[in-house]
Amino acid sequence: MADLQTDVRYIKGIGEARAKALSKLGIGTLQDLIGYFPRRYEDRTMTRAIRELELGETVCVRAMIANDPVASRISGGRTVVKARAVDDSGALDLTFFNQEYRKNSLHRGETYIFCGKVEGNLLARRMINPIVEQEGQQVLTGHIVPIYPLTAGVSQNLLYKAVGQGLTECRHLLADCLPDAVRQEHQLCHSGYAYENIHFPADAEALTLARRRMVFEELFILSCGLQMLRSRRTDVAGPACKAADMEEFYRALPFPLTKAQRRAITEAVTDMESGRPMNRLCQGDVGSGKTMVAAGCVWFAAQSGWQSALMAPTEILARQHYENLAPLFEKFGLRCALLTGSTKARERRDILENLTLGSIDLCIGTHALLTEDVSYARLGLVITDEQHRFGVNQRAALGQKAENPHMLVLSATPIPRTLALIIYGDLDVSVMNELPPGRQKVDTFAVGESYRQRVNQFIRKQVEAGHQVFIVCPLVGQEDHIPDERKAAAAYAKKLREEVFPDLRVCLLHGKMKAKEKEKVMEDFAAGNGDILVATTVVEVGVDVPNATCMVVENAERFGLSQLHQLRGRVGRGQAKSYCILLSEHPSEETKRRLKVMTKTNDGFEISREDLALRGPGDFFGQRQHGLPTLKIADLSCDMALLDEAQQAAKGWMAQDPGLEKPESGALRARIETLFAVKAEGLN
Template sequence: MNPSSEVTALKGVGRDLATKLAEMDIVTISDVLEHVPFRYDDFVTGSLTEAIHEDKVKFTGQVQSEPLVRYYGKGKNRLTFRLLVEERYSVTVTMFNRAFYKAQLKLGEEVTVSGKWDLHRMTISATELQFGAIEGELTPVYSLKGDMRMKTFRRVVELAFAAVESVGERVPDSIRTAYRLLDRMTMLKALHFPTHRKELTAARRSYVYEECLYFQLKLQTLRLGKRQGQGIVLPLHQAAVDEFIAGLPFPLTGAQKRVTEEILSDMHRAERMNRLLQGDVGSGKTVIAAIALFATIRANKQGALMVPTEILAEQHASSLAPLLEPFGIKVGLLTSSVKGKARVLLLEALRQGEIDILVGTHALIQDTVVFKDLHLVITDEQHRFGVEQRKRLRAKAAQADVLYMTATPIPRTLAISVFGDMDVSIIDEMPAGRKEIETYWAKPEQIERVFGFVEKELLLGRQAYVITPLIEESESLDVQNAMELHAVLVERFRDNQVGLMHGRLGSSEKDEVMQDFKDNQVQVLVSTTVVEVGVNVPNASIIVIYDAERFGLAQLHQLRGRVGRGDAQSYCILIADPSSDTGKERIKTMTETNDGFKLAEKDLELRGSGNFFGTEQSGLPRFVLTDPALDIQIMETARNDAVRLLRSEAFWQTSDYDVLRHYIEEQGLLDGERIE
């Protein structure tokens, strides 16, 4: 039977069952075969990649280190050793009062351990150890929707495999042979009906490579010159650019100079620029944007800068104007607050080319916003915007260069998959003279001492942020909330104004509170994490973060970056419960480094790639089995293979690569549009 046949061709699948399958986007027999399990119930040996934090699990692996025994108390002891699981993961095994195993465990020996799993520390507190591998029945568990029952769907899968003899290969024979990958039918059968763990591991490896190869073909088709002729060569007036840079109120760092050269070089090419600019909080991304915009205007083109919030738009406009307007460059600001006649006049000036640079929120993508000759599109904190918003802004100029900026450091393990179609520039050097923020960990019972320190900073004329996770009381979470805390601090700091900001305020209310804080009308700002992105208050020298163990490292680092923007020494105080192991690890890391990229790698390790950005609009690709963090080696291999294939004559001319070439063509990857 043909895999493309509808599921009703299977004996036993009637209209009612077909309707239920359609709710799961399963229409053909091929769809059934492709709907692979997301985990397996294994009552003897668990898969590390599917193990849930703090669940009871069993792993089989090879002893990787000499067992170590520590004695404590009255006759008590703890045995630890490393176990290599699934031939790729190094797990720490801890057993209490099992010192006798020290003489029995040999390096390289296969053992099976069971106990409680700590995903963050990659540790199992084992209560049982057996020598050798013990295989059990692997039962597939599928993601289902509606009224579909697990038993029913498993029967449909069995019917599908009984009806189909083969499926089309998606990976060329030459690559499968080189990497010893399974043919597609064998791979799918092993994923649906694995008989043992090694078979499942081999099938997963084959599937992950296929996913990575097709994903990287998308990215690298765009990156390797398929946009040629889609852009225009921007005339680069180097002398004028040099004069502008020389007139800046501060010298560029070495990293800023390098990044500037990369961006200007892109703009001077015939291909459209598609570059990501990564820079830690305070590294000086805005001045790089100003230089790129200056070069654009000197070539008689227009530029646009889109940011997520009104207050950030105002901040960027007020930062760019004094740098650019002395050169006769007009900077406009468009937000939802610009209304009536002022809006009409602004849009007409933009259409006539009287406004050179338009800074704004998502208001920039409205149909009424028309540029005379837009060439450079810059998006700040790009992962805060949805795919369609970014695409609509780019669409306002078919040949525009695009620069994405982010202060969220992206670990290498995610950057290769999230931004693999972009060229990446990194500002990895902070401006000279910038003081490092001092970070301290305080326990909840030390809060009065913390307030005393805040009071000293206020007496010096400084300002303070106090951050809390929730707005109102929660029965399920024992955390301080913003409203209650605001009431406490109004009483505690009677000689100062204490403001309150949270996500339930309207945008105009948030802007009003933030403006009061910027103008020092408010000295202490109690807030939830809505202040996280880009707000610039140089006089704020201290930030106190309640329940810090509940935040991810990346978010804590972003919050810490709200201070340290002025000349004064700044401080970040983390109020955290020491009883949380994961929280303790995060807080300890925060006090040890201010390096956003080191923190990002650690955050990825602790939280996993799925939770790294904390937003569904981050652009993180959706894979079936691939985990970009765990499968980085396969992803890198697939990336190199995609580059090699696309650059080879054989790929474009021989039948061996018909399936890959057809995929690129049917995805519309050759028309110059960036794949989202």
Template sequence: MDLYSEISYIKGIGPKMKELLNNCGINNVIDLLLYFPRDYEKILLDKNLDSTKDGNKVVINCTVIKIDRDVRTKTKRVISTVVFKYNNGIIKGKWFNQPYMKEKFVLRKQYTISGKIQSFKGERMLINPTIINNKDNIIMNSSIQYLSDKNENAGYKLVPKYPLREGLTNNFLIKIISETLKCITISENLPIWLIKKYEFCSLDKAIRNIHNPESNEALLKARKRLKFQELFIFSLKMIMLKDFINNSRGIAFSISPDLKVLKEQLPFNLTNSQSRVIREILLDEKKNKQMNRLVQGDVGSGKTIVAIISMFNVVKNGYQAALLAPTEILANQHYLETQQILKSFNINISLLTGSVSQKQKEIIKSELKEGNIDIIVGTHALLEENVEFKNLGIVVTDELHRFGVIQRSMLFNKGKNVDILVMTATPIPRTLSLYLYGDLDVSIIDELPPGRQKIETFYVEHNKKDKVYKFAAEEIKKGRQAYVVCPLVEENDELSINSVEKLYRDLVNNYFKEEEISILHGKMANKTKDEIMNKFKNGEIKILVSTTVIEVGINVPNATVMIIENAERFGLAQLHQLRGRVGRGSFKSYCILIANIKNDIVEKRLQILKNSNDGFQIAEEDLKIRGSGELFGVRQHGESNFILSDLINDIELLKAANAEAKKLLKSQKEEDIKFKNEIIKKIEQTSQFICFN
């Protein structure tokens, strides 16, 4: 078995498990070893449970000395109790509404059990303990590390917690990864001088410790090595891509005199910032080298008009333009706006999305191939192989982070040296964007159109949520609408859906009994999501309870209230994005963050959002706080292919990786030239940045 072997070669993986793993993107040994834990659980092996803090999970070897009769409480809960004798004492195991659990135990028999320690009325107990079978006893059979805390006489094991999907268990993943690592050795693939300079552990040791940490220190070293590796490969990739683009010839478009006519016909004045960015794009279009530009613009800053003008000039040069959007809702919005702006110029504009009928799709594809369509706006449907252009000149991608590198390149390759314009409404600190978008020229729209009202932002503790929903009800009585975003739940789709449905029931039963309220989450079919969003846009739905799928969505000028539950779990950039869903009309708008303010730093971050509506300022302030090593909220990747790195928190590591990548590319040492050639092959084979030899 080697790194490229199919997972079916791994002991314990049959056809059913192979299918479940394939559904998680795990097809071979490399994929399995790169399926990193999302978290770790500290399991204690205590010699004296009396000194163990409440809430800690423990594992003990014990003997059953008594099985009590079940007790039924006044609230009709059934409490089952088994008494265990262990190393230094006696402890009770208690189960709530699980009477069948005590039947698993036999008097005077020995067991290894695991559960959380809890105190109640001075008595220590294990809550809902489970039996650990010998064959699955990964914890007891592993090396145990010892805590340095003098107050705790305990050894512990860090147990990985993997992202799970239906049918997969954490123990199964631990077991097969452990089996795989027994049969394989991972070769080193960074230059030796680089490993020595930063005192990195080997790649083999890093992979072993990320899955089965010898200690907390070993885990930190493994994470640092692997983070550096993916940031280093990412930097190499960006620098090489930039060089390739700079040496590529593009299409030299002339500046159309109709641009002046278009500008005069606009129903609004462009901001100075929009005008500056348009000039930068038009200068790129004039050059005979390929444009590769990113436009960063805050929520509501007017990026779409910039894209329309960019495409208009290309069309006036006799070429076609394509605008790729991540959702049908956004594609429809761009299509209607493009039609409205260019209605007097005899330009043929079409829309291609998944919901377009098959017959209409064939007509559109034929027209595109013939060159009769000037501008095509669409979703992933534009990426299909049989979508062909006669003369594609520019591709505009909206919200680039929603598309993978491969997806974007599929569209760019439908033309020859086409100009590339990518847009994002996610404000990224300027200091970070230099490294993150090394292959792109960056333009920033850093002012909002005149007349846009500031969104009033407030944050409150959970115990004051009643006031928040009463306020929302008052706004709805005035004829307005509201979004409610449910708490973010780790990486588990099922839990996220349960969370949004629970919140929905709570709102229906307690706050909005007479209002039209609906639910929206990412697992719904696209058609269903679009129907709900269109009903919300048309005012048929008054309150929309949603996960973050509405982060990039349709323009609803009548929506004036954005309520975000458990706001402390979100990153500031994402909170700012969500806030941007309101304040799009002439009505006063509000964003209310309901949060568990557990420390000063959480409050400081919420205060930043309350005091500023400038996404770039928010991003810079967030970087200052998070750059200190504190981890808050969800990971905010600027690049969807990263496995471990969080670019906000790992900016210093990114700077170092970027500097070393530049140094390596200039090096003429034999070792470095050999490494460069190998890494180029790996980059061509995969979009993953943690590459194996």
């Protein structure tokens, strides 16, 4: 007898060859098969008159074959069969490639259902390779039909039949993993009904009910699993931190902190005093002052004798952190060190020795902090300034340098809290929604190629006023198939130097340079030894040049809104008025709509909401942490309300049954174990 873990090759009608093809879609078991959801649906319940057909639409037509089909051979040995179908309103030409059997299966005078895309013109409509079914014997027409994502060797028909057979064999096995109380409270249909109607909807209402149930279930299970991940911290002791007067730290700062900064520090300090390991995400807009939140946590940990490690995604950013924090901590008698891939051998040995002796309080670095020979005397706090660039596993690797250290993650990509809980999973969230006083609003303009000369004049005007300019290009190095050299930073910098601004100092920065090279370019530019910096998105990551007042982004349509917002955040850091110019050559209506968002607001949270609505969650989930389950059916661009509902439901259920030990939680626990590929006892 089959169970949900039965290999698909043993399901009737599949076999070895089809199972191998299905494996390319990640389908290996019966559970995988019924959990492979349609990408979209086509409503084939109604037929249309031929005269009413619009070009480009996919429709069903009930029509009679008017002539004997004619078969012929064309180039490459292929066959083509042509026929004409008619109804009371008009005629439809039918063309079938490599379906020679149609010559004998379509009979003049008989009526069929044809389903396909309407092509040709309004005087001569046609369908190429339509689905053909006899009336009364319809399988792929006459109802709402699922359309699945495919791969080579797997057709819609194969999946349709395989899923149908799979459901037939496992219908009696579909135990409901949602506790009855949760299902009833949220008015959700039963699991069996949902699986049946997500694949083979009885009607539009049944599909709506089924999808709502499946989306809620997916988000509820994920939320419960993530809450179990978070709750495991209650079972282990974190580095003990005694109470300390944070006002002492605040008084030593050269500027007052915002309410948001103080709130984030208080939340983190409360975690660190709790006796359990902190595991917190501090997310805020560009320039919201997350570094000072990290500094407050480092100071607090040091009051109890704990060392801290701060890992940045690039050497430039690590050095910038070091230069900002070392003088601050020197006031408190705390010692900082910088450890990167380019640290000289002798200096590295000294740093490693002092870390082991405990005489370094804060070590700032890049991935170099993860190497085996780096060890600490009393590591109590790990900070990753990641901007999505480190995953769960890298954070864990740094965390393994000590036993259950406090962990703080800084992110400059502001996203809705509910989405942050999914992307960052096991982290508590602090939101910084306030900018320090003095931060300039950056005026933003989205313009086309016709503004090129005016943009160049504006750049020159900024430089003549004593300021500096960033120009960001999406590519590095000239490529044969890219005719416009502006798209390549290196070629564009050369053109600017030689043709456009021969009298100005044009510098170049891109990710393919060696670390020391990049560092030198940035140091020189920050010191004022350059007027224009042509760069790739390497400048997105935390580069601080207060004298830069203009950011020009070439081919802005190639960037997501959140990424454009990060780039814009490189200017407006000084006292002078700053500008961002988004250039796109042939902007589509969608591009214009997206870029208009940037011109309307400087609020990163608002921009992330718009990005989510316009592009879906792909931008965020493309950078999602490794080690967390992916979503199969939920679409967070339209399911955010359901995500919030599922998270609240999960919170309520986990409060009643934290270990999922009640009988009614058994199926839920099993699904969580499967989803997270780990035994649930390891989660709590």
